[in-house]
Amino acid sequence: MTKTEKIEIIQKIIEIWGSLTNEIFDCHIVLDNIKVNKKFNDKYNIVQVIERYNLNNVVVVIYSDGNVLADVKMKYDKLSDDIIEKILKIIIEYDSIMMRR
Secondary structure (H helix, E strand, O other), X not given: OOHHHHHHHHHXXXXXXXXXXXXXXXXXXXXXXXXXXXXXXXXXXXXXXXXEEOOOEEEEEEEEOOEEEXXXXXXXXXXXXXXXXXXXXXXXHHHHHHHHO
């Protein structure tokens, strides 16, 4: 399955059930491709976490030592194939949970 096909499935499920957040179930993904200087990251403990899945984007929250620095919207097509695969698994689980309700 191509990245585009995976994104289409993600969007189709979100279109049916609505956006997904950590309030529904533990669905965060920690991003390990932080584009910050390694020394800076180690000093301030910078972590990027996907915490919301919307129809056209995800919301990535950036933390430093547990404090929120910012939240950034990222379009699905800008995410790596590996992250899209993780999101797809979460969204399929979300669909399954919602269908049982």
